[in-house]
Amino acid sequence: MFTVRTKKYKLPFSRGSLARSLTRAGIEIVEAYHIAEEIRDVLEKKKTEEILSEELMEITYILLNDKGYKKEAKNYLVWRKFRELGKPxxxxxxxxxxVGKSAISSDLGYRLGIRSIIGTDTVREVMRKIISEGLLPTLHTSSFKAYSxxxxPSPYINKTIYAFETQVKYVSVGVEAVISRAIQEGFNLVINGIHLVHGYINIRKENSKIFHFVLYLKDNEEHINRFYARSYGTxxxxxSxxxxxxxxxxIQDFIVNKARExxxxxxxxxxxxxxxxFIMDHITGELAKEV
Known part of the structure; x- marks a missing residue:
């Protein structure tokens, strides 16, 4: 067993941690673990009890290039250098x-090693316990049933969208609090949910890097099939x-139009x-501008 020393601390070498850093760079999970094993073998042959993190980074970078992972090697350096900035x-x-928000968030969290994943439905549920239904009725029902x-205020206003906007405005207050806490504590976070509509969330970007993506489906048949698929076992x-x-x-059209705006x-x-x-490439490309 050997340790990896950084400027501030040292930790035992972890094949899993190294593999996750490789998946961030774009290496498939199984291959990432194989490469991590190779690097562990290289280090064991050195018969050293401690290695500098910079040396480990160099060994990993060279091995990725030798295997033909040129793009992934560059991505690996980007993620390592951004991590040193200490921004969440x-x-x-x-x-x-x-549309698959939870599935994407779960896999994204795994690839990036982000343990904190929260849905806006959870935020809404907490707010329901604090604010009575009589005071904010739109908060106490599903987004697509809030119209009831x-x-x-006008026969020319889409009642479904009006009610949804009302719900979004209130849930956004809770979402902003979660984001502020993450920035304050300095931890990485994935939030997913229908209430993440740009223009309603006041996103403070100082001392953090915030990314927003919107998923949608064009194929109505595929969309309906997903309702059946996700109902299984739940x-x-x-x-309904x-x-x-x-x-x-x-509501999807409204969210998509706001995203375009x-x-x-x-x-x-x-x-x-x-x-x-797409998400990984976009994030990596933006982070490359920071390092």
Whole structure:
């Protein structure tokens, strides 16, 4: 067993930690573990009890290049150097109901080694315990059913969108508090949820790097199939979503249009892997500008 020394501390070498740093760079998970094993073998042959983190970084970079992973080697350096800046990364995954926000967030968190993943539905649930239904009725129902709790101020205003906006405004207060706490504590965070609509969240970017993505689906049949798929093994009733599908699409259109208005990256989430790769490439490209 040997340790890795940084400027501030030293830790036991971890194949898992190294593998995760390689997945951030774009290496597939299985291959990342194989490479991490190779690097561990190289270090064991050195018969040293301690290695500097800079030396480990150099060994990893050279090995990636030798294996033909030129792009991934550069990405690896970007992530390592950004980490040294000590800024937290906060990733917001927005989009309509049933487009795959939770699945993307879970896999993204795993690839990036981010343990803190929270949904805006959780934020809303906490707020429900604090604010009574009589005071804020839109907070106490689903986003696509909130229309049933309000009266539209005008017959020309879409009642579904009006109610959804009302809900978003209140949930955004809780989301902002979560983001502020993450920045204050300096930890990385992934937030996902339908309430992450740009223009309603006051995002403070000092001492952090915040990314916002919006997922959507064009294919209505695929969208409906996902309601059935995600209902398996849960208490979610697919039919209750399909019954309100027109309203779900109205809300999706609203979110997508807001994303276009604020130049938020839009991802048609037909493929989990392609969506993840797009997000990873985008984040890495932006981080490269910082280091």
């Amino acid at each position: 990364i906060i990733i917001l995954i927005g989009g309509g109901t049933g 709790t309000v009266e539209s 208490s979610r009733n697919a039919e 979503y399909i019954k309100e599908f027109k309203r779900i699409l109205d 604020y130049d938020v990256p839009l991802i048609e989430n037909n493929s989990l892997e392609k969506s993840l790769n």
